[in-house]
Amino acid sequence: MWQPNHLERERLEKARELQARGVSLYPPRVTRTHRIAAAVAAFIAQEAQGEDAAPLEVTLTGRIRRVNLKGKLSFMHIEDETGRVQLFLRINDMDEANYALVADKLIEMDDFVQASGTMTRTKTGEISVLVRELVLLSKAISPLPVVKQQVREDGTVVEYGEFSDVETRYRQRYADLAVNHAVREVFRKRALTIKAMRQFLDDEGFLEVETPLLQPIYGGAAARPFITHHNQLKQDLYLRISFELYLKRLLVGGYDAVYEIGRDFRNEGVSIKHNPEFTMLEFYKAYIDYKGVMDLVERMMAFICERVNGTLTIPYGNHTIDLTPSFRRMTMRDAIHEHTGVDYMDYPTAETLYPVVVSTYQAAGVKELPKPSETWGRLVSEHLFTTFVEPRLIQPTYIMDYPRDISPFAKRTSYDELHVERFELYIAGMELGNAFTELNDPLDQQARFEEMSRLYAQNSDEETPLDEDYLRAMRYGMPPNGGFGLGVDRLVMLLTNQRSIRDVLLYPHLRERGAGET
């Protein structure tokens, strides 16, 4: 239950006073002639015409973000999504009762207003609206966190005071956005990222589709699902952990190239790179293999980055990332050999590889050792690779040819039985994407499901439930194809130079704070 603090009590009192003066606090109707940036641009254009240009009459709307009362003369800044402009208010130019609302601070910081007047410049040259009438559009009862901004002549904004408590910022994202311009910019770029992704794939001839979030059998990745229940059907359902199996069925149906951008749900730990729900892009294209996917993906990444940032060279933390194609390609075997000196093919079973991994860990001073029960594939990929190679992959790198036992949907390599045609894309030490030459042999796929169920216990993350309908679809004939999955949130992190996934999610998942609060 809300208990107003002393600032809110002052504002509630002002709200009562406004009503006593016959001012509507939340009027239903608004007029405006321009957005702020457009009004400023129109004024500059008019000035360029010279002295005898007609005065520019405007009605603008926005939130008050700065107030400077000087008695019978006052200044404000109002802000809309496009920018800020100064209001120049003089008792001479306004109805006295109207000016009194400003002078008496009844219309104040954080309120939304509508201002009508003439575009002008003040003595110091600042473009302003010389206000004739100021209308309250929405009274703010709670003041926003105080962040003063100084806009320098070169356009840079210096902030004094900050609203930086991450918990409050995430729980009250609306206040974060209202106050922190840089945060607004992140989510603008997020929208641009997804728009560019869609445009690239559409232009490449892909068909955008939508497949079920509620699935009777989950699959396509190694993760624990969220479980829910349909009451009328008396059926347990899973929130999808990937779209893979539903999208590939569509290639059986005759589409050559499909993609989906949507939400996946994984009931796993929360971290700087993991949220229980996250946005994924998956695409599948017939008649290409994983090398074809690499060509497509690096062009797509470059296209998106150019659209979002206007350049292919972007900062990320202390690094400068260059997304110019083509990306470095190396096999997992070579990558691990380069960084550890171990050629895991000298130890082609879990029993022989395990002691080598342990001694490599100990030599590097790593305390947590892998469990002795790990499979060969996990020792290679989840231990040697993740520990010693992944953090060092700063520039875009495709790591190719993964162990078979952790990749049940990828085609075997032509050169041995232990590897599959799979790559993952690493940038800035982060895994961004995962791709296969997709397995389209229904008999091999069935054998791989069975192999997985032998290797991994039920209810473990690696468990891949056998999906009979998926096998049936594949038996009708699936064209050879290459598929790709991309963590969209991580791509946005990269493109906006954010270290935490929570900073690219408008409402990151946090534990509930108390009854009725989120």
Add this chain to the structure above:
RNA sequence: GGCUCCGUAGCUCAGUGGCAGAGCUGGCGCCUUUUAAGCGCUAGGUCGUAGGUUCGAAUCCUACCGGAGUCACCA
């Protein structure tokens, strides 16, 4: 889930066993070209919650709540 750190005014933070503090915000006053406006005065607190130790706790201890980092798990 383990470990480490954090939680004090609306915001950002001091205070580590002895009267609850600062800046910004707010309130009152002055000000007809300011812009982090300025000047003077002033209000504002369940020190995350609950126990405990102590003559005395924001400070020490325990538990719990919430957050951050990290490990495990995973994308």
